[in-house]
Amino acid sequence: MPITANNPDRKTWIKTKHHTDFPIQNIPFGVFLTRDDIITIGTRIGDTAIDLGALHQLGYFDGIPLTDDIFLQDSLNDFISDGKKTWRLVRNRIAEIFDEKNDTLKNNKKHRQEVLFSLDEIEMQLPVSVGDYTDFYSSIEHATNVGTMFRGKDNALMPNWLHLPVGYHGRSSSIIPSGIPIHRPQGQKLTNGATEPIFGPSRLVDFELEMAFITTDANQLGEPIPIQEAEDYIFGLVLFNDWSARDIQKWEYVPLGPFLGKNFASSISPWIVTLDALEPYRTAGPKPVKEQLPYLQYEGAKSFDIHLEVAIQPKNTEETVVSKSNFKHMYWNMAQQLAHHTVNGCPVNSGDMMGSGTLSGPTPDSYGSMLELSWKGEKPVQLKSGGSRKFIEDNDTVIMRGFCEKDGVRIGFGEVSTTLLPVFKK
Template identity: 70%
Template sequence: MPSKTNDPSKKSWLPVAPDSDFPIQNIPFGVFLTREDVITIGTRIGDHAIDLGALHQLGYFQGIPLTDDIFLQDTLNDFISDGKKTWRLVRNRISEIFDIDNPALKEHQEHRKIVLFTLDEIEMQLPVHIGDYTDFYSSKEHATNIGTMFRDPENALLPNWLHIPIGYHGRSSTIIPSGKNIHRPKGQTLPKGADTPQFGPSKMVDFELEMAFITTDANKLGESIPIDEAENYIFGLVLFNDWSARDMQKWEYVPLGPFMAKNFASSVSPWIVTLDALEPFRVESPEQDPKPLPHLYQKGKNSFDIQLEVSLTPEGGIPTTITKSNFKYMYWTMAQQLTHHTSNGCKVLSGDLMGSGTISGSTPDSYGSMLELAWQGTKPITLENGEKRTSIQDYDTVTLSGFCENSGVRIGFGKVETKLLPPV
């Protein structure tokens, strides 16, 4: 079943601003609380949220094999489990319903009142129940910068980095939606010049500019996913801020990697943008040298041109854009990450989340973390109000945004926004 949603000339009868992240070509999926305090699965066009549960009950998905309650749930997991064929059928139908020339819902005022919500009438929720969360380390520029700071600049990349997508398993219980504030974490650190650690609030809280992909049920225990099939099991992408406490991380990460410095919070954007919506924005990923082993080798355009931006807003201040990067900089692709993840027979389920790792470009203004932007505190960033930052301070708000654009069509992710509060 081909996707029919990417025609750049397609228009919706719902109003869509020229700079909107959510034209009719996007059709993302999310979960929201309605004005009647009902949780439903929905999509978005322009500044309108669309209740897919109500749309289904009113008969607009007739002919598509869906259970009666598929959209009347508080997560997308079951819908994602239905697989790519169902996702495409549903997106194609939504595209038809809201096409500017289709009068069925457009001219049915009673149905419109039931189905449509303005954004101030809803509250976005975490879109999936995340059973397992894996974070990769797949930006060559970021890995080189961190290796330069924490180890030997001459050996910034460890020998395995160019052969496998490095990753670790994180904690899914602390993944939160955009708009939910977090508290400064406490933990052990080793102050400079000290011989023994101390316990207390982290002094080096940092953001990490990432994206994450969400999987469907991919394999049975013991089975591997071939590289040329991996994308079939990727439902879509979200923006991802993988918060870090750098002083805690430096003390604890040897020999097993991140733990308390990472598991206190990670923030995701609420709308999942499908791979089908991103198809027109495919680009080649960076050249891989040495050539990956055969089970990880890919040809063609396997990455996406997604423009990313991070802004920092101090309490009572105005936003300052502190970095601009791009998802296409990632050395290891999503398909390679998922194939590697399952190459030992690891089972992957619907709703699992895979973080890309921090996305850094080759220039200082494209680095994806404060650790890199301020280069371990030696190059403070100046905000619009004159304040300086080497890490995130209490009551700072960090906002990640991202979009693709070509042929006059902009497909975006909205934003993920989080305020850092004092420790509790």
């Protein structure tokens, strides 16, 4: 089935700003609370939010096999479960409805009032109910940088790293949408030179520049997903700030990996950009350093040219962009991650979230964490407003953005913005 929604020549009758992240070729999916306090599933063109629940009730999706309540829910999980054919039919229909040549909704003032909202009339919600969350460690630059810091250059990568996508199971209950502040976490730390830990606030709170993909129902218990089929079960991607408390993590992670240093918060952008929308931006990823096992071998371009940036904004001051990276730096791509995740028969469900791991690039200005940017705090990052940062301080806001651009069409993710508040006190 062709992806007609991606037509780069298509224009919309909805007023949009030049260079918007959300042209008619994007058509992402999200969940929002309307001005009438109704939660609905929607999409976005420019700075206009579109209530898909109302659009469906008014008959604009006639001919597409959808249940009556598919868009009248507080998560996208059921819609995602309908599969790629349905996602594509719906995106194509939305593109037709809002095409500048289609006057049906454009000339129906009553319907427009029910369907269209300005962004200040809605409140974005978490787009999916995340049942399970896995975080990978798939940037060779990031893994090499961190390994060099703590084990030396000759032992930077662990022996398994070039053979499989390393990952761990995270905590889904602390995944939050953009705009929700978090508190500085507390935990055990081992200070320099000490032999016994102390308890207290983390002194080394860090961001991790990541993206995450959302899956649909994919397999039964015991059934692996072949790598050539893996992308059929990926709905789309979001920006992902996987917060870290480096001092807590350093003390706890041996032998079972991250725990309290990672599970206190992970922030995502609220609009899921579909894999279909990203199709024009495919690109090759890094070439394998070692030959990979057959179940991880693939053909074609499996990465995407997504420009990423991170900014830090102290309270009441201007922001400073501290990093610019790209999704294409990811050594282990999404198809490999999903194939490896399920090769042992682990079932994957609708709404599951898979983090990419920190997306560091090859140059110091493209590192995806403060741990790397400040090199363990040895090289403070200078801010435009004065001062510097080794790690994130209280009342700092971390903002991540991402977009693709080709042939005059820009497909973006908006942003994920999160403020770090002081330690929680009753």
